[in-house]
Amino acid sequence: MRLINPNQPYAWGSVTAIPGLLGMPVTSQPVAESWMGAHPSAPSRVATGDGEVGLDALIADDADVVLGADVVARFGPALPYLLKLLAAEGPLSLQVHPQLEQARKGHAAEEAAGVPVDAPHRNYRDTNHKPELVFALTPFEAICGFRAPRRAAEILAGLDAPLAQRLYRVLAADPTSEGIRAVFTQLLEPAARPTPAEVLEVAQACAARLADGSTSPRADRIVISLAEAYPGDPGVVTSLLLNPVTLQPGDAMFIPAGGVHAYLRGFAVEVMASSDNVLRAGLTPKHIDVEELLRSIDYVAAPPIRIAPEVLHGSTRVFYAPVDDFELSVTEIADDARHPVPGRGPRILLCLEGELDFSWGGDDGPATLTLRRGQSAFAPASDGPLTVRGNGTVVQADVP
Numbered sequence: 001m002r003l004i005n006p007n008q009p010y011a012w013g014s015v016t017a018i019p020g021l022l023g024m025p026v027t028s029q030p031v032a033e034s035w036m037g038a039h040p041s042a043p044s045r046v047a048t049g050d051g052e053v054g055l056d057a058l059i060a061d062d063a064d065v066v067l068g069a070d071v072v073a074r075f076g077p078a079l080p081y082l083l084k085l086l087a088a089e090g091p092l093s094l095q096v097h098p099q100l101e102q103a104r105k106g107h108a109a110e111e112a113a114g115v116p117v118d119a120p121h122r123n124y125r126d127t128n129h130k131p132e133l134v135f136a137l138t139p140f141e142a143i144c145g146f147r148a149p150r151r152a153a154e155i156l157a158g159l160d161a162p163l164a165q166r167l168y169r170v171l172a173a174d175p176t177s178e179g180i181r182a183v184f185t186q187l188l189e190p191a192a193r194p195t196p197a198e199v200l201e202v203a204q205a206c207a208a209r210l211a212d213g214s215t216s217p218r219a220d221r222i223v224i225s226l227a228e229a230y231p232g233d234p235g236v237v238t239s240l241l242l243n244p245v246t247l248q249p250g251d252a253m254f255i256p257a258g259g260v261h262a263y264l265r266g267f268a269v270e271v272m273a274s275s276d277n278v279l280r281a282g283l284t285p286k287h288i289d290v291e292e293l294l295r296s297i298d299y300v301a302a303p304p305i306r307i308a309p310e311v312l313h314g315s316t317r318v319f320y321a322p323v324d325d326f327e328l329s330v331t332e333i334a335d336d337a338r339h340p341v342p343g344r345g346p347r348i349l350l351c352l353e354g355e356l357d358f359s360w361g362g363d364d365g366p367a368t369l370t371l372r373r374g375q376s377a378f379a380p381a382s383d384g385p386l387t388v389r390g391n392g393t394v395v396q397a398d399v400p
Helices: 017-022 055-061 063-067 069-075 100-112 149-157 162-173 177-188 196-211 217-229 235-241 290-296
Strands: 033-036 045-048 051-054 081-088 094-096 132-136 140-146 242-247 252-255 261-273 279-282 310-312 316-319 327-341 347-360 367-372 376-379 386-398
Touching (some): 017 033, 045 055, 055 063, 094 290, 100 290, 132 140, 140 252, 149 162, 149 235, 217 242, 235 279, 242 261, 261 327, 279 290, 367 376
Antiparallel strands (some): 033 081, 081 261, 094 261, 140 242, 140 261, 310 316, 316 327, 347 367, 347 386
């Protein structure tokens, strides 16, 4: 079933990337995300013979057929993942996604307090965790997870700014995850956070070091860029504690729940557990809740989790994330043969390039559907295995 998907006009989005892929008119309004799924905040609609219906409503009408009994048994009568296009022209917020139990407790508390689910200051819009995998379509820049404490201390030590030197002394005295926790908390907690002037001094010190031949040019450039976008925001300085990462087209990275991160620039496909729970602490005009974010973070130093794909049938790369909610596959074909599309259960397909014909058995006999660049479709579990023929590239989200 073809999908009609809602777009999100967040200020950090690109005016060209998503419209260019989807064949939409380019206007002055940014298009930051396009959602493909059944999350109640913005469900996709499916085109049926009787008109359009929300994907969430289609699932609610007959979950066992649409999702499959196995998926319903594991996740309940709801699609467990959300697929997105994400186009960042500027940096996203410094953020963390909650663990499952925290999301359930936080949602229950806000419900009991009578906070409207669409209130700007709401933290937990649903009861789910939100691990996510990002697959780069263009070079994609991010900061993700904490650096090794000693490396973070080295970067701070070389900056001629009082705030940087104060943070350096804390880390030098305790180069562990507890030292990182102390420094990160000092930067963000309202009672201890630095002034805008102190943040500016760190940005100026990074610019001076970069001009003098920096030993940490990437870290300095990120600080300078963030300071231009969010002058005086302490989140600018927290970037020195985090790992910079660049994904090239075709690369994928996994962000676990509890992993602090900020996307900086680029165009990508994202797949995540079906959730809209985001805890923010800076680099955004949106609601921030530093206390809740600080309770949610894993402070152990770890490099970005790059996911290497497994190649199936010679034409499909499958990115297996270490969660039960989703997996992502990318199938590229350029011949006249018919190829199997791995995966099972409820699947969402997005054509990135070319024109592709999908075939399946279905309950009513063999059927086909053609997708062209930018078009997407939902395949219910009852459709069974899919095959594809044509010339192009398709990404598919499904349940492991």
